[in-house]
Amino acid sequence: MRVFVATSATQGTRASDSMRCVDGELVWLRDVCPASRRRPDGPCECGRSFSGLSSNNYTTTAVVRDIPGLTRTEYEAALTASFDAQEWCPCCTSRSVEEVIDELIRLAGVFPAGAVLERRINDLNLRGSLGSGA
Ligand SMILES: [Zn+2]
Ligand SMILES: [Zn+2]
Secondary structure, rough: EEEEOOOOOOOOOOOOOEEEEOOOOOOEEOOOOOOHOOOOOOOOOOHHHEEEEEOOOEEEEEEEEOOOOOOOOHHHHHHHHHHOOOOOOOOOOOOOOHHHHHHHHHHHHHHOOEEEEEOOOOOOEEEEEHHHHH
């Protein structure tokens, strides 16, 4: 299964870049708040960021990785554990785990393994590639 994981690759391409996740950790797409929707490069980072499942921190860059052994059940369990750690904050966890995982699988399936991506609110843009071994 193809998933998004945090990467430092291409950091610095934009002045608003930052990477505070653990390199290689699974990331998900948090809902974007109104302030960041208006100004994705503004003070709130959510509209330009992926969220780390373990670190609960943001990164503006992620890479598509193919993890053949990962099952949907395990993927959902990882996100559930992350939501548990966030105590199911109503604004951040407004969508169900199933819904978020559906979206992640669908979006990661669009790109080849190794694709380095940035987020602009609801769009993911290709920045480069680490090759399919990434
Ligand atoms: Zn925000
Ligand atoms: Zn929240």
